[in-house]
Amino acid sequence: MSRIVNKTELVPNIHEMLVEAPQIAAKALPGQFVVVMADETGERVPLTIADFDRDQGTITLILMVVGTSSRKLARLRAGDAFHALLGPLGHPSEIEDYGSIIMVAGGVGTAPIYPIARALRDKGNRVITIQGARNRDLLFWRDRMAAVSDEHIITTDDGSAGRKGLVTEPLRERLAADNGKTIGCVYAIGPTIMMKCCSDTTRPFDVRTIVSLNTIMVDGTGMCGGCRVEIGGETRFTCVDGPEFDGHLVNWSTMMARQRIYHTSEQCSLTRYLDEVSTS
Amino acid sequence: MSAVNRQQRTPMPEQDPATRARNFEEVPLGYTPEQAQQEAARCLNCKKRECVAGCPVEVDIPAFVHLIAESEFAAAARKIKETNALPAVCGRVCPQESQCESKCVLGKKWEPLAIGRLERFAADYERMNNLVELPEKQPPNGKKVAIIGAGPSGLTVAGDLILLGYGVTIFEAFHRPGGVLMYGIPEFRLPKAIVESEVDYLRQLGVRIELNQVIGRSITIDELTEDLGFDAVFVGVGAGLPYFLGIEGEQLGGVYAANEYLTRTNLMRAYRFPEYDTPIVKGRTVCVLGGGNVAMDAARTARRLGAEHVYIVYRRSKAELPARAEEVHHAEEEGIIFKLLAAPLAFEGNGDGMVQRMRCQEMELGEPDDSGRRRPVPKAGCEFTIETDLVIVAIGGGANPLLTKSTPGMELNRRGYIVADDAGKTSKPRVWAGGDIVTGSATVIEAMGAGRRAARAIHECLSG
Ligand SMILES: Cc1cc2nc3c(=O)[nH]c(=O)nc-3n(C[C@H](O)[C@H](O)[C@H](O)COP(=O)(O)OP(=O)(O)OC[C@H]3O[C@@H](n4cnc5c(N)ncnc54)[C@H](O)[C@@H]3O)c2cc1C
Ligand code: SF4
Ligand code: FES
Numbered sequence: 001m002s003r004i005v006n007k008t009e010l011v012p013n014i015h016e017m018l019v020e021a022p023q024i025a026a027k028a029l030p031g032q033f034v035v036v037m038a039d040e041t042g043e044r045v046p047l048t049i050a051d052f053d054r055d056q057g058t059i060t061l062i063l064m065v066v067g068t069s070s071r072k073l074a075r076l077r078a079g080d081a082f083h084a085l086l087g088p089l090g091h092p093s094e095i096e097d098y099g100s101i102i103m104v105a106g107g108v109g110t111a112p113i114y115p116i117a118r119a120l121r122d123k124g125n126r127v128i129t130i131q132g133a134r135n136r137d138l139l140f141w142r143d144r145m146a147a148v149s150d151e152h153i154i155t156t157d158d159g160s161a162g163r164k165g166l167v168t169e170p171l172r173e174r175l176a177a178d179n180g181k182t183i184g185c186v187y188a189i190g191p192t193i194m195m196k197c198c199s200d201t202t203r204p205f206d207v208r209t210i211v212s213l214n215t216i217m218v219d220g221t222g223m224c225g226g227c228r229v230e231i232g233g234e235t236r237f238t239c240v241d242g243p244e245f246d247g248h249l250v251n252w253s254t255m256m257a258r259q260r261i262y263h264t265s266e267q268c269s270l271t272r273y274l275d276e277v278s279t280s
Numbered sequence: 281m282s283a284v285n286r287q288q289r290t291p292m293p294e295q296d297p298a299t300r301a302r303n304f305e306e307v308p309l310g311y312t313p314e315q316a317q318q319e320a321a322r323c324l325n326c327k328k329r330e331c332v333a334g335c336p337v338e339v340d341i342p343a344f345v346h347l348i349a350e351s352e353f354a355a356a357a358r359k360i361k362e363t364n365a366l367p368a369v370c371g372r373v374c375p376q377e378s379q380c381e382s383k384c385v386l387g388k389k390w391e392p393l394a395i396g397r398l399e400r401f402a403a404d405y406e407r408m409n410n411l412v413e414l415p416e417k418q419p420p421n422g423k424k425v426a427i428i429g430a431g432p433s434g435l436t437v438a439g440d441l442i443l444l445g446y447g448v449t450i451f452e453a454f455h456r457p458g459g460v461l462m463y464g465i466p467e468f469r470l471p472k473a474i475v476e477s478e479v480d481y482l483r484q485l486g487v488r489i490e491l492n493q494v495i496g497r498s499i500t501i502d503e504l505t506e507d508l509g510f511d512a513v514f515v516g517v518g519a520g521l522p523y524f525l526g527i528e529g530e531q532l533g534g535v536y537a538a539n540e541y542l543t544r545t546n547l548m549r550a551y552r553f554p555e556y557d558t559p560i561v562k563g564r565t566v567c568v569l570g571g572g573n574v575a576m577d578a579a580r581t582a583r584r585l586g587a588e589h590v591y592i593v594y595r596r597s598k599a600e601l602p603a604r605a606e607e608v609h610h611a612e613e614e615g616i617i618f619k620l621l622a623a624p625l626a627f628e629g630n631g632d633g634m635v636q637r638m639r640c641q642e643m644e645l646g647e648p649d650d651s652g653r654r655r656p657v658p659k660a661g662c663e664f665t666i667e668t669d670l671v672i673v674a675i676g677g678g679a680n681p682l683l684t685k686s687t688p689g690m691e692l693n694r695r696g697y698i699v700a701d702d703a704g705k706t707s708k709p710r711v712w713a714g715g716d717i718v719t720g721s722a723t724v725i726e727a728m729g730a731g732r733r734a735a736r737a738i739h740e741c742l743s744g
């Protein structure tokens with residue numbers, strides 16, 4: 001259990017892991033996540049369940065390398081097991097028929113967006129996907145996204161693939177052109193700043209906007225309060241009340257400040273880890 | 281041996297306050313055999329055993345104390361274990377001053393017998409000299425019991441039922457068993473090696489422990505009984521939902537719920553960062569809000585992580601502090617400052633989203649409230665501010681709904697706790713519950729007592 005079956009580097013610093021976890025695979029629904037630990041001294045890290053196969057008893061996790069913890073996880077190879085893996089955690093996405101829906105995926109946000117888009121399409125929605133990355137080399141799962149989209153728009157910051165610019169531009173255009181009000185909902189998942197910008201973009205159009213927050217977590221079960229966010233003026237716990245929230249109600253400035261709490265510690269930890277790895 | 285000193289307790293050696301305020305090693309060092317015997321000799325061996333009545337699990341105190349006096353240390357430990365499965369833990373964390381020791385006859389005139397210290401001595405002696413023996417188990421009876429939560433209540437149920445021949449599996453959400461003993465109570469008060477050895481003992485007896493299992497998410501209670509073949513379920517998931525104050529600035533960095541602060545340090549070992557990967561905010565001037573054991577643990581932890589000034593900010597006066605007397609005493613010795621009759625109003629941040637200052641209201645004591653304690657009321661016009669870079673909110677908590685919400689047919693009270701009778705029986709067939717998830721935040725020994733009663737009831741039900 002919790003053994004890694006296969007691992008591939010999709011694009012530089014983004015890894016896909018296929019993990020044997022029959023119990024989690026049996027229960028997982030789009031929108032949920034797991035908590036993993038690389039080893040005994042590791043942190044508890046939340047990762048979205050990017051896909052699941054109930055028959056094979058596997059789940060797919062996408063990992064972006066940032067600091068010590070993600071680097072440690074990325075060092076695990078096929079055949080290795082996590083020190084801890086628990087889930088599925090969080091509320092599943094509400095899969096409703098909205099008519100048309102826009103799915104905005106920024107960077108690694110493609111991982112959580114994919115199973116939600118697939119479920120929404122199965123439900124009968126017309127799915128318009130906007131998939132963005134900094135450049136062409138950082139885009140992954142284009143084929144998978146295309147397969148679950150009725151329309152698939154790509155943007156890159158430098159124009160090396162698809163349209164040059166930010167995901168918010170096609171988003172605004174689509175909503176502006178939607179005079180018949182067929183677009184019932186927008187999903188935006190990716191870096192926090194992107195989710196904020198998407199929420200700002202959709203606000204004037206008064207369209208329901210769902211974001212999936214990636215706060216710092218410890219237990220993932222509602223016991224520590226470390227993942228708290230302010231939603232519509234009230235304190236909510238991302239791990240049990242979320243991770244999806246109404247993007248128009250999120251207090252983005254406190255959310256972003258909370259993500260920076262351990263910035264200095266993380267630098268210190270990373271320097272030490274890189275030293276250790278280079279001498280080992 | 282010298283003449284018996286009935287007046288005063290034998291002191292227990294401790295790490296010096298200045299040294300220990302900078303390390304995470306245990307504060308009291310424990311009795312030597314000689315000191316334990318000297319203390320045991322004070323016992324009057326009363327006919328009317330008041331102390332026993334004061335213990336929630338009725339440890340046969342005079343008997344084990346007598347065995348210590350006779351140098352039968354391992355036998356003393358076994359005597360305690362007849363009714364208390366975790367004596368090394370209880371000797372360290374029970375509020376003896378309001379339980380057994382408060383009833384001790386010596387205490388009427390002099391200092392009561394140091395029952396907790398003796399309990400700890402006997403258990404430590406047995407463990408450290410490898411004298412722990414596995415008791416006889418009854419032959420397997422073919423029935424299976426699932427226990428949810430590896431805290432003191434769940435561990436007690438497991439220990440009792442495994443001896444009666446049941447197949448016992450504990451499901452625990454965290455990656456280490458022990459509940460609050462592991463993630464809440466700090467190393468300097470309860471070394472984790474002791475919790476681990478108690479859990480190992482259960483494993484040796486045949487208890488299976490499945491870690492990283494959040495029941496309600498990965499498996500439901502109905503699946504345990506219907507699909508996985510468990511004949512009964514015990515729910516001992518603790519209370520585990522932290523309360524916040526609902527005041528301005530609570531989202532700021534450097535404002536923690538005590539649960540998070542303590543989990544980072546104890547379970548994730550943030551005090552050994554960066555050797556361990558989990559970081560923690562280290563404050564220079566720390567404010568801990570609340571007056572219970574949790575607040576004392578948080579304050580003393582902050583001190584050990586290098587804080588220069590640590591304040592306990594509490595709404596009532598010293599007499600109302602709910603913490604164990606020993607914790608308050610140790611905190612004071614370590615230089616923790618008590619800001620009593622003060623309540624927080626708001627937190628203010630620096631430009632970077634980290635807490636910088638706390639505004640407070642001075643309070644005074646008014647009429648008694650429902651709990652019989654005098655209610656703190658704001659003193660008009662008296663506000664003050666404290667410059668602070670770390671705030672730990674330790675004002676208690678409520679029932680975590682994660683499991684209960686996924687369990688149809690189990691009655692909850694208005695505050696979300698599970699309704700159970702004295703034996704732990706819930707309204708759901710084949711499901712028992714006990715510990716903090718029934719009573720609200722209480723004590724280790726009460727959780728163990730509830731576990732013991734539930735084990736008995738489960739046995740009666742399944743063997744009847
Ligand atoms: C910091 C602190 C200090 C304390 N100090 C003292 C003291 O000095 N003396 C004293 O007597 N008492 C003290 N207490 C109180 C005491 O620890 C508790 O009353 C006692 O631990 C309750 O035991 P329990 O078995 O009910 O639950 P807990 O100890 O809370 O254990 C519950 C376990 O269940 C697990 N769990 C929760 N949900 C699930 C789920 N859905 N699936 C699987 N597992 C789950 C949790 O991870 C946990 O391991 C303290 C508490 C704290 C927080
Ligand atoms: S278990 Fe606690 S209350 Fe009972 S005798 Fe021991 S120390 Fe006293
Ligand atoms: S991660 Fe601890 S409460 Fe959400």
